[in-house]
Amino acid sequence: MSEPVRRRVAVSGALGNMGRTVCAAVAAAGDLELAALVDPAFAGGVTSDFELPAYPSLLDALQVGGLDVVVDFTRPEAALGNILACVTAGVAVVMGTTGLQPTDLDEVRRAAEERGVAVFVAPNFALGAVLMMLLAEQAARHLDACEIVELHHDRKLDAPSGTAARTGAIIEAAWESKGLRRQVPIHSVRLPGLVAHQEVIFGALGQALTIRHDSMSRESFMPGVLLAIRSIDRLQGLTVGLENIL
Numbered sequence: 001m002s003e004p005v006r007r008r009v010a011v012s013g014a015l016g017n018m019g020r021t022v023c024a025a026v027a028a029a030g031d032l033e034l035a036a037l038v039d040p041a042f043a044g045g046v047t048s049d050f051e052l053p054a055y056p057s058l059l060d061a062l063q064v065g066g067l068d069v070v071v072d073f074t075r076p077e078a079a080l081g082n083i084l085a086c087v088t089a090g091v092a093v094v095m096g097t098t099g100l101q102p103t104d105l106d107e108v109r110r111a112a113e114e115r116g117v118a119v120f121v122a123p124n125f126a127l128g129a130v131l132m133m134l135l136a137e138q139a140a141r142h143l144d145a146c147e148i149v150e151l152h153h154d155r156k157l158d159a160p161s162g163t164a165a166r167t168g169a170i171i172e173a174a175w176e177s178k179g180l181r182r183q184v185p186i187h188s189v190r191l192p193g194l195v196a197h198q199e200v201i202f203g204a205l206g207q208a209l210t211i212r213h214d215s216m217s218r219e220s221f222m223p224g225v226l227l228a229i230r231s232i233d234r235l236q237g238l239t240v241g242l243e244n245i246l
Ligand SMILES: NC(=O)c1ccc[n+]([C@@H]2O[C@H](COP(=O)([O-])OP(=O)(O)OC[C@H]3O[C@@H](n4cnc5c(N)ncnc54)[C@H](O)[C@@H]3O)[C@@H](O)[C@H]2O)c1
Pocket: 012, 013, 014, 015, 016, 017, 018, 019, 038, 039, 040, 041, 058, 073, 074, 075, 076, 078, 082, 095, 096, 097, 098, 099, 122, 123, 124, 125, 126, 156, 157, 221
């Protein structure tokens, strides 16, 4: 019997904190093949633990071809360009980089539909964080005052976090469906020692409800990233949020 075809995965941002963890997770997954690494730091002579084709630019990797999926954990300012480069090359994308704006997502949606390429974007790949958003939506149906405190390591470039922005949007949509137009204030904390944490605090007369999620290590995101890679073949156009593939 012939072996099932393993999806060929490239990791963009392969030398970053998330990229390194994703490389290890993909390499350890029997049904996936870590096929190429992309990071501008390769141009400066930095090397990877993996003896694989390594490119300083995503365009170079796409030009060589043979990739099924690009997983991207890079920088907010690179995210949109990287997605569009993959879509143009006809390669599916799992995008973990945060900082994409609603207008960016509109552009991605149009491009992905036009080219018939699947793009999956998740501001948070941790299952617990997705549950936090679903629980917050439920609470918002009954409670009308809420603020979010998100806390991350001090090297995080964007604020508020993508998770906080999405949680706020979900709560605001739940409020809007009952005729309440109100914004959720978001407070951002950046400190060394933290990884990724969020508190969604609802207040009402004489009581408060706090929904809290903590990612203690980057491994917390890996089951979600692998699920997205394995699900990409059955997705079409743009999909935003891990809750859509659970
Ligand atoms: N969605 C999630 O669940 C989740 C979880 C954690 C972090 N993140 C996000 O992932 C991103 C990366 O986080 P990190 O902690 O690994 O950052 P990092 O700074 O450790 O790594 C980023 C890497 O990307 C590389 N890079 C920069 N521009 C690039 C480009 N144009 N193409 C390819 N590589 C490029 C850098 O050289 C670096 O090695 C951030 O946006 C962060 O917010 C998302």
